[in-house]
Amino acid sequence: MENVGRKKLGQQGLCVSEQGLGCMGMSFLYGPPKPEQEMIDLIHYAVGRGVTFLNTSDIYGPETNEILLGKALKGIREKVQIATMFGLAWTNGEFGVKGDPAYVRAACEASLKRLDIDYIDLYYQHRVDTTVPIEATMGELKKLVEEGKIKYVGLSEASASTIRRAHAVHPITAVQLEWSLWSRDSEAQIIPTCRELGIGIVTYSPLGRGFFASGAKLLESLTDDDFRKVIPRLQSENLEHNQALFQKLSEISLRKGCSPSQLALAWVQHQGNDVVSIPGTTKIKNLDDNIFSISVNLTADDMREIEAIFPVDAAAGARNRADHLEFSWMNSETPPYNTLH
Numbered sequence: 001m002e003n004v005g006r007k008k009l010g011q012q013g014l015c016v017s018e019q020g021l022g023c024m025g026m027s028f029l030y031g032p033p034k035p036e037q038e039m040i041d042l043i044h045y046a047v048g049r050g051v052t053f054l055n056t057s058d059i060y061g062p063e064t065n066e067i068l069l070g071k072a073l074k075g076i077r078e079k080v081q082i083a084t085m086f087g088l089a090w091t092n093g094e095f096g097v098k099g100d101p102a103y104v105r106a107a108c109e110a111s112l113k114r115l116d117i118d119y120i121d122l123y124y125q126h127r128v129d130t131t132v133p134i135e136a137t138m139g140e141l142k143k144l145v146e147e148g149k150i151k152y153v154g155l156s157e158a159s160a161s162t163i164r165r166a167h168a169v170h171p172i173t174a175v176q177l178e179w180s181l182w183s184r185d186s187e188a189q190i191i192p193t194c195r196e197l198g199i200g201i202v203t204y205s206p207l208g209r210g211f212f213a214s215g216a217k218l219l220e221s222l223t224d225d226d227f228r229k230v231i232p233r234l235q236s237e238n239l240e241h242n243q244a245l246f247q248k249l250s251e252i253s254l255r256k257g258c259s260p261s262q263l264a265l266a267w268v269q270h271q272g273n274d275v276v277s278i279p280g281t282t283k284i285k286n287l288d289d290n291i292f293s294i295s296v297n298l299t300a301d302d303m304r305e306i307e308a309i310f311p312v313d314a315a316a317g318a319r320n321r322a323d324h325l326e327f328s329w330m331n332s333e334t335p336p337y338n339t340l341h
């Protein structure tokens, strides 16, 4: 069996499994919530195999994914690194982003309760609140670190300049981004900024939300309430183009003796020692497959061949719905911070 190693994220001392587990699909967006005991067993299995970096958010459910993790963590808390997030919220029936200091504190305390733990290893701002100077959000996060409620701070979907401003207030340990064969737009500015500042990179949806496992067939398995049904890249007008990309990926994977999803994961995992992927799964078999990708060795020629098929703008269609992209790193500049107030 393959060994799951460890990687250092950032420069502040956080060490996580070199592949993490995305827990969202257990409770949220990808069809109905999965049976609780099965998910707890899956998490225990993952931790037993060395996948100890567990990723959730208060918006997953909302809240139920953190509650599930809280149950799964009983007796194994010290073996795992828990990452959760705040900032996406329903307020009076409206979905939006919140990053004001009072909200940050209240969200952190609520997450600690649901997870039933004393501290969060890595606490991310899920999306940047463009109405609050990032320095104000970070100021509260810094206090939470000083109080021991969180160990390390992360940002998700933040622009290079927002990362820089945040990092000047308190060290950012990790930035989370959608980075995969068909989502490479962060490579121009965000990834180099993280590297310059010594910030770790965590890649969500490294399997293209499942597309790199089964291509267009993915759609046949989705229930009506599955969020992926509305993602532009999976709409009929884009599907034929994207399926051709998947076909080429499958051909290379055959030659490499692995599956297309393992090849897609291996590509992300070859991006550097500062990059940790967090594929999401609800099945032990798929978790095992994903762990296997760690042992898929890609040469420089392999990487070039794959990247020739998947240049930055390879995919047809946006990576998310317009109303979600509104909150992405492209729209994450915050107002100037007036230090007098």
Ligand code: ATR
Pocket (backbone or CB within 6 Å): 022, 024, 025, 030, 204, 205, 206, 207, 208, 209, 210, 211, 213, 214, 261, 278, 279, 280, 281, 282, 283, 285, 286, 287, 289, 290
């Ligand atoms: P996200 O980060 O949004 O969860 P992802 O990691 O790119 O997205 O992909 C997650 C999807 O890929 C899930 O639908 C998962 O389905 P299961 O819950 O049924 O596993 C699917 N997936 C993950 N690993 C897989 C594998 N090895 N083979 C097939 N599908 C897989």
